[in-house]
Amino acid sequence: MTYLAGLGAAVLAALASLGRFTLFTADTAVNTVRPPFYGTAFARALVQIGYFSLPVVGLTALFTGGALALQIYAGGSRFSAEAVVPQIVAIGMVRELGPVLVGLMIAARVTSSIAAELATMKVTEQIDALRTLSTNPTQYLTVPRVLAATLVMPCLVAVGDTIGIFGGYLVSTIRLDFNPTSYIQNTVTFLEIRDILSSLAKGAVFGAIAALVGCYFGLRSDRGAMGVGKATKGAVVAASVLILAANFFLTEAFFSA
C-alpha cells in the first residue's frame, strides 16, 4: 500500500507540474501579444542565445557531420553502398541530427543560463522588485527570451545543418577520396524542401521549449544556492527530455506519410 501511495503521489505531482507548466506557457503566449514589448531585452536575448551560441553549435555540428560520414562509409561498405555517404549525411543532419544536437546544445547552454539567472533574481528579490516597479516579470523576462529563442533557433539549426554537411564533406573528400563536385551535387539534389522546412520548424519548437523551461524553473526556484542549483539542473534535464520527445512527434508529423 505504501508503494502504491508513493506511486500515486508521484503521478499527481507530475500532473500538477505539467498543469503549472501549461498555465505558464499560456500566460507567456498571452503576454507575447500584449503590450508593452521590451525591445532592448529582446535584442539582448537574441545576441545571447543566437550569436554567442554559434561556436558551440558550429563545433558540435562539424564533428558530428564528420563522424557521420565515417560511420555511413564503414556501414555502407558492408554491402557496397559507400556512394550514399553524401545523401545520408545530408538527410541525417538536416532531418534529425542538426535540429536535435543544436536543441540539446541550446538546452545545455541557454536553458541552464536562463534558469540560473532568473533563479538568482528570484532569490535576491529582483523579481519582487520588478513587480513593485509596475513591471510584469513575464513580459520583461520570459517573453523576450522565449521569442528570441524561437526566432533565432531556426537560424542556428540552419547553420548547424550546413556546418554538419560541411564536416561530412571534409571527411569524405579528404579521408575517403570522394569527388568534391559530385559530393556537393549529390547533397543538393537529394535534399527536399520538406527536409529543410522540418529542420527549421523543429528548431523553432526546440528554441521555444529551451527558453520556456529555463524561465519556468528559474521563476519557480526555491531559496538559497541549493534552490538555484536545483532549478538549473531540473531545467536542463526537463528541456532535454522535452526536446527529444518533441522531436519524435515532429518527425512523426512531417514524415510518417
Next chain:
Amino acid sequence: MIDVMGLHKAMGGKPVLQGVDLRVTKGESCVIIGGSGAGKSVLIKCILGLLEPDQGRITIDGVPRTAAFMDRIGMLFQGGALFDSLPVWQNVAFKRLRGPERAGAKDLAIRKLKEVGLTPDVADAYPAELSGGMQKRVGLARAIAEDPNVLFFDEPTTGLDPIMASTINALIRRIVTERGATAITITHDMTSVDVIADKVAMLHDGKVHWHGTRTDMLTSDDPHLTQFRAGSAEGPIQPQW
C-alpha cells in the same frame, strides 16, 4: 491610509500571520518590529500584493488595493534587489527606460542619486561594483525616483556598519518628512525605530501584539516590548530556531 484587517497568511503550511490588524494613516511613518520569523516581511509583501493573503482585507484609502497601487509606491528591499544586468542609472530610472521619457531618464537618476548622497560618477557603474551601503542608497534612490506617496523599507540597515546605518536612517527620516509620504518600515534595529518611527507596531505570534506612538513605546511596560527593546534573551519572546 493603509488598512489591514484580519490578515491571515500561511507559508509552506505553517501559519505566519494569524489575524493582523493595522492602520497606517496618511503621512505617518509606521515601523513594524518583531523577532525573526514573526512575519514582518510576509506582512509587507501582502500589503504590496506580492503575496496573496489567505484571509482578510487590505484597503488603500478605503478601497481594495488595485494594480495601480504599484504606481504610487516605492520600495527599498533588504538586499537592495538591484538589477545586476543594468547600470546604476537604469536601476534608478527603471520606469523611464522605455518610450519618450527615456531621454530624461539619466538626468533624473543622477538627481535622485545626489538626493541620497551619491555622486554622478556612480551612475554608470554596475551594482556588483558598489559596496553594500552604496547599494542601499541606490535602492533608496530607486524607491523615491517617481516621487511616490507611499514608501516601504524592508530592513533598511541590515548588514551595514553603524555609521552607514545611521546615515541611511537619517536619509529615510528626511525623505519621509520632506515628502509627507506614508511610510512602512520593518526592522530589528531599535536605532532605526528611534529615528524613523512616528508609530510602532510589534508583531508577535502572527498578530500585532502592541502598537502605539514612539513616545508610548518608551514608557510602555509591556514585557514583550521591553524584552525586544532591551535585546534580552530572557522574557516571553522565545527565539525561533
